[in-house]
Amino acid sequence: MNNNISKKHKSQWSPGFYFGIISGTITTLGLLISLFEVSSKDKLSIKIFASGIIGLALSDSFSDGLGLYYSNRGKGDNVSESQQIGLRTTLYKIIFTMSFLPIMILLPSIYGLIVSIIWTHLLIIYATVQIENDYDSVGKHLLILWIVIIMGYVGGNLANYLF
Numbered sequence: 229m230n231n232n233i234s235k236k237h238k239s240q241w242s243p244g245f246y247f248g249i250i251s252g253t254i255t256t257l258g259l260l261i262s263l264f265e266v267s268s269k270d271k272l273s274i275k276i277f278a279s280g281i282i283g284l285a286l287s288d289s290f291s292d293g294l295g296l297y298y299s300n301r302g303k304g305d306n307v308s309e310s311q312q313i314g315l316r317t318t319l320y321k322i323i324f325t326m327s328f329l330p331i332m333i334l335l336p337s338i339y340g341l342i343v344s345i346i347w348t349h350l351l352i353i354y355a356t357v358q359i360e361n362d363y364d365s366v367g368k369h370l371l372i373l374w375i376v377i378i379m380g381y382v383g384g385n386l387a388n389y390l391f
Contacts, residue, residue: 243312244296244315244316244321246359247296248289248317249355252323255288256281257377260332260341263276263277263280263384264338265380265384273337277332277337285326289318292317293317293321296313324351328347352366353366353369
């Protein structure tokens with residue numbers, strides 16, 4: 229990719245876009261894995277997955293958007309720019325979080341989870357290459373993703389054990 233195009237792409241999309249990809253996909257995947265561990269034998273698992281995704285898309289996206297708004301205001305950014313970043317973050321995070329909904333609704337839960345893991349990997353690789361302009365950081369970011377996957381698995385199993 230041409231550096232001029234890359235810089236233009238980053239300046240137009242960066243505020244909120246890459247945060248939406250990274251946070252929206254990793255957080256959602258962690259939640260799905262936890263929910264899978266506690267609901268995979270439950271006949272209502274589609275409703276459980278859907279409510280988890282929708283609830284996360286709305287509540288976490290708005291709280292992150294507001295958090296980035298105040299973070300930028302705290303750095304001294306003007307109100308308009310801070311609002312745009314907050315709104316973009318909210319919008320992109322809702323979009324990327326909701327992208328898991330059709331996967332989990334249309335596929336049996338185990339296959340939905342596998343496709344969600346693949347989808348998250350692809351988006352993390354894309355975002356990493358766009359931001360870092362190299363493939364060296366991909367491994368580090370995927371390691372963080374796998375730590376979240378393991379934490380989601382442990383959290384779901386812990387909930388099963390305790391309740």
